[in-house]
Amino acid sequence: MSAPAFTVEGVAYEAGLPDLRRVRETVFVQEQGVPLSLEWDELDPLCHHVVARDAHGEAIGTGRLTPKHTIGRMAVLPDWRGRGVGDAMLRALLVQATELGWREVSLHAQASAIEFYARHGFLPFGERFEEAGIDHQSMRLLPGAVNPVETREAAIAAVLGVIAGSRRQLHVYSRELDPGLFDAPEIVAALRRRAVAGGEVRVLLQDPAEPQRALAPLIGLAQRLPSAFAFRAIEEPTDRSYPSAFVVNDLGGYYFRPLGHRFDGETRLDGSGRARQLRASFDPVWERARACTEYRALGL
Incomplete structure (x- = not known):
């Protein structure tokens, strides 16, 4: 079997900041029109971050776990979408959440990504809402446990x-x-x-x-x-x-x-x-x- 075309690794905020900026500002700010002032927040230095890299070491995707037990800032560069990068990053984040002993993980999914998170066991709850001008849905998962469906x-x-x-x-x-x-x-x-x-x-x-x-x-x-x-x-x-x-x-x-x-x-x-x-x-x-x-x- 050939080696994977990308890898996913955890990064410290300060050391990984250039890679985080490259991906997140490309996807959220330039592509989706999220204001730069909303993209970076006070939680970023406190989060567990992951970065996906191509075979040359270039950053192609990002995601984070926040102290509030949420997953966020999941982003993949356009050329790498549909190739399993998001799935690999989400799995890596859930492994980290389990190692941290978290009993529940939640997130705000863009409406277009609801099915993506559902494939990993996340269930929607509450009403749709707008965040940074984009339609979102709250979702949650109880890792390693039975999840109630209501x-x-x-x-x-x-x-x-x-x-x-x-x-x-x-x-x-x-x-x-x-x-x-x-x-x-x-x-x-x-x-x-x-x-x-x-x-x-x-x-x-x-x-x-x-x-x-x-x-x-x-x-x-x-x-x-x-x-x-x-x-x-x-x-x-x-x-x-x-x-x-x-x-x-x-x-x-x-x-x-x-x-x-x-x-x-x-x-x-x-x-x-x-x-x-x-x-x-x-x-x-x-x-x-x-x-x-x-x-x-x-x-x-």
Whole structure:
């Protein structure tokens, strides 16, 4: 394997200031129009900073942990976006937060970056707000712990995290494809990306007729990618009495709802024990369920 095209390291504020300025002022001040007076604050000297560097040692990304247990100033130079730099920096910051013993980490995500943070387990809370003229959303994560899900927005973020954290398999146990959740455009798009990348999605439904009547977009996606999606209908009375719903992946990520008609529940992206339990409860029901042949596209 070739060496990574970039590295991420922690830097002291004074020593790293030239690199921090190069990235942050390029992205926030020049590109996004944030006033220079707002970009640098009294917290900067007190923060834990990380810098991403290319193979030549040039700074290409920055991020920081503040004394308020928040992550901020996440920035990547334009030419390096979409290449995993932001993911690597965020992982490095979360490792630092865990080493510091922080039980909660929060951040103010630009609206366009909500899905990015959701992929790492952050859940939105509160209303959208404007900061430095840009639409933002508060998000938080309890590292290494179960995270409560209380709203539809948090439920969408939880599902996005489980999808992104899968290696190959996703198991979905649902009453009727959960209107408001599995028809959310960002979830449909994430499932499409996973399927195109070789993922396998198994969906167990208690009521397969209702999603069909509602023209659920996930059915149409499955018809276009039949090798990646499989739907089965639960018919055994004892199986149909199960009140809960969940989505679980093959790398320890899950989102579980005690009552399948509600969004509130819990999620964790590194909960291997609980994820194994959910997969173990899914598999025998899957074997007993019937294939949803009514979902197949004509001619298949």
